Amino acid sequence: MALAPVLRLNGIGHVFAGSGQSEAVRALENVSVDIAAGEFFAVIGPSGCGKSTLLDIVAGILAPSEGSIEFEGKSVRGAVPEGIGVVFQEDASFPWLSVWDNVAFGLRESGHGAGEISGRVDYALDFMGLGAFAQHRPAQLSGGMRQRVCIARTLVLRPRLILLDEPFGALDQQTRLLMGDELLRLWRETGATVLLITHGLDEATMLADRVGVMSARPGHFIETLTTGWPRERDSTIVADARFGAFTAKLWSALRTESLRALGRDTG
Amino acid sequence: MKRESFGRIGDIALACAVSVLLWECLSLAVGARTLTPPLETAQRIFALLGQAGFQNDLIATARAYFGALAIAMAGGLALGTIFGGWKAIGEPLEPGLHVLVATPKVAFYPVILLLFGLGDAAKIAFGVLHGLPPVAIITANAIRELNPIYRKAALTLRLNRLHTAWRVLVPAVMPEILGGFRIGFGQVLLGVLVGEMFASSRGVGHLLMASIGVDDQPTILAIVTLVFLFAGTGSAVLLALAERRKA
Numbered sequence: 410m411a412l413a414p415v416l417r418l419n420g421i422g423h424v425f426a427g428s429g430q431s432e433a434v435r436a437l438e439n440v441s442v443d444i445a446a447g448e449f450f451a452v453i454g455p456s457g458c459g460k461s462t463l464l465d466i467v468a469g470i471l472a473p474s475e476g477s478i479e480f481e482g483k484s485v486r487g488a489v490p491e492g493i494g495v496v497f498q499e500d501a502s503f504p505w506l507s508v509w510d511n512v513a514f515g516l517r518e519s520g521h522g523a524g525e526i527s528g529r530v531d532y533a534l535d536f537m538g539l540g541a542f543a544q545h546r547p548a549q550l551s552g553g554m555r556q557r558v559c560i561a562r563t564l565v566l567r568p569r570l571i572l573l574d575e576p577f578g579a580l581d582q583q584t585r586l587l588m589g590d591e592l593l594r595l596w597r598e599t600g601a602t603v604l605l606i607t608h609g610l611d612e613a614t615m616l617a618d619r620v621g622v623m624s625a626r627p628g629h630f631i632e633t634l635t636t637g638w639p640r641e642r643d644s645t646i647v648a649d650a651r652f653g654a655f656t657a658k659l660w661s662a663l664r665t666e667s668l669r670a671l672g673r674d675t676g
Numbered sequence: 677m678k679r680e681s682f683g684r685i686g687d688i689a690l691a692c693a694v695s696v697l698l699w700e701c702l703s704l705a706v707g708a709r710t711l712t713p714p715l716e717t718a719q720r721i722f723a724l725l726g727q728a729g730f731q732n733d734l735i736a737t738a739r740a741y742f743g744a745l746a747i748a749m750a751g752g753l754a755l756g757t758i759f760g761g762w763k764a765i766g767e768p769l770e771p772g773l774h775v776l777v778a779t780p781k782v783a784f785y786p787v788i789l790l791l792f793g794l795g796d797a798a799k800i801a802f803g804v805l806h807g808l809p810p811v812a813i814i815t816a817n818a819i820r821e822l823n824p825i826y827r828k829a830a831l832t833l834r835l836n837r838l839h840t841a842w843r844v845l846v847p848a849v850m851p852e853i854l855g856g857f858r859i860g861f862g863q864v865l866l867g868v869l870v871g872e873m874f875a876s877s878r879g880v881g882h883l884l885m886a887s888i889g890v891d892d893q894p895t896i897l898a899i900v901t902l903v904f905l906f907a908g909t910g911s912a913v914l915l916a917l918a919e920r921r922k923a
Binding site: 468470488489491493494495497499500501503505506514515518519562563566 | 823825826828829831832833834835839843844847848850
């Protein structure tokens with residue numbers, strides 16, 4: 410990798426302590442990877458392999474049991490560092506605020522001036538195609554539009570690292586492809602580094618520069634594959650023969666682990 | 677005002693008109709002596725509102741009611757926050773509140789009279805006894821059921837603890853808490869009126885009992901209508917506020 414890593418995970422492990430009759434669960438074990446500035450890195454893995462736990466740890470929401478994380482050379486532990494933005498799978502928009510106020514929320518909290526807030530929010534809403542819905546409440550929008558509100562709320566803070574936890578998981582296939590296009594556009598225009606957690610092999614193939622394949626729990630990277638796509642790309646690459654070949658390659662790496670996660674004998 | 681609001685006001689107006697019509701029909705069927713008709717009731721309401729004695733009763737009830745309401749809301753909110761926020765405290769103690777809700781509060785009346793004697797304090801205590809438990813239970817439940825995504829979102833927006841609580845968690849639970857206030861609003865009124873009916877020498881509840889004693893149907897209906905209008909308006913305002921927060 411020519412560029413210096415903006416994010417470095419070194420031997421990350423995490424154990425969820427048991428409570429009462431439930432036993433402790435080791436979710437992650439020795440997860441290590443370097444992600445370069447401006448790179449789009451996707452993580453796929455079987456259900457329950459610790460993908461979302463990994464994202465929480467990278468975001469600073471959860472302190473790992475083992476290992477260390479560095480963002481721009483500084484250690485991340487127990488607090489979300491400035492420069493990291495997170496979009497979750499669940500709808501995290503605030504239903505008591507309008508779309509405009511949702512997007513402005515983080516800027517107001519960080520003490521930006523009214524003029525700057527107005528300019529940045531209007532830009533983010535236009536960028537996400539939400540300009541006409543600025544005064545709507547989230548409940549008046551579709552699931553995809555609400556997710557765009559959450560992305561816009563993250564985007565206005567101009568994060569240098571965007572963490573996405575299955576952000577399109579609840580959407581239908583067509584909307585996911587279109588949202589993927591918007592995400593790629595956002596990635597190119599902002600120059601941010603993106604770490605995407607997804608269970609969609611096709612989504613990882615279409616969006617990422619590199620894909621980290623995780624094992625069944627306790628999760629760790631069993632393979633890291635480079636897609637080789639140009640930076641200028643969109644959802645039309647799904648028609649490319651290489652798209653199917655890469656997706657098949659991912660599945661080949663993942664199939665045994667998915668069977669293990671389901672408790673099936675892999676022979 | 678939005679078309680939706682006009683529609684709702686229209687629905688309420690229609691429901692009121694139908695209720696008055698049914699009341700008139702029922703009064704005709706059973707006789708005005710048994711059920712005072714709406715017009716005569718309205719005339720009695722205006723007559724009562726002009727009497728100094730009734731005004732004093734109204735003030736006495738209002739004083740006890742708003743005192744009890746403030747204690748029930750603040751106390752229920754505080755207790756619910758503790759029970760919902762701290763599992764170790766809420767788990768063993770909250771079932772006691774559920775038992776209290778299910779118990780007929782009249783059973784506690786002798787105890788309250790012994791503790792507070794006859795007067796405003798007993799009426800307030802009776803109102804609080806009715807209103808506080810549902811507010812506390814609903815608040816505790818709202819806090820327990822709060823979607824954890826809001827807390828996570830607050831963390832990723834780098835809010836401090838105070839701002840997380842004030843700007844995210846409180847607005848997130850507000851619709852449910854307003855729902856609790858709505859129930860508490862009616863329960864406190866019930867408690868204060870029942871308190872006045874059985875152990876007070878003034879107040880709207882006392883007047884109601886006195887009117888029952890002399891079979892003064894127009895006054896009974898006038899008081900019932902006033903109480904109904906007050907409770908209905910308060911409940912509708914709190915419901916509208918809760919829905920506005922949810923929308």
